[in-house]
Amino acid sequence: MHDRLTRTVRVTGTEPPDHVCERPSWSCRACGQPWPCPPARVSLMDGADRVMLAMYMWAHLDRAMTDLPPRSPAEFYDRFLSWTGADLVQRNPL
Numbered sequence: 001m002h003d004r005l006t007r008t009v010r011v012t013g014t015e016p017p018d019h020v021c022e023r024p025s026w027s028c029r030a031c032g033q034p035w036p037c038p039p040a041r042v043s044l045m046d047g048a049d050r051v052m053l054a055m056y057m058w059a060h061l062d063r064a065m066t067d068l069p070p071r072s073p074a075e076f077y078d079r080f081l082s083w084t085g086a087d088l089v090q091r092n093p094l
Ligand SMILES: [Zn+2]
Pocket: 019, 020, 028, 029, 030, 031, 032, 033, 037, 038, 039, 040
């Protein structure tokens, strides 16, 4: 016979951590992938204005460049900005 209380055991302190970055490694606290990991990107893009998101990620990129060993600018761009979907390139109308 099952007691109803056994099925409503409170789980505390076992929540998985959010997909946020750990500095100075810039790894995800939840999954250990380079941040922003795919779940973090999905979370960040949820309802976000793309330009504001790009500006927010630019600030992270700036901090990451001081924390991480030197890499090519293209690598930082791909990791922090390319996926935001913001049209950052002003095109010449001609
Ligand atoms: Zn993650």
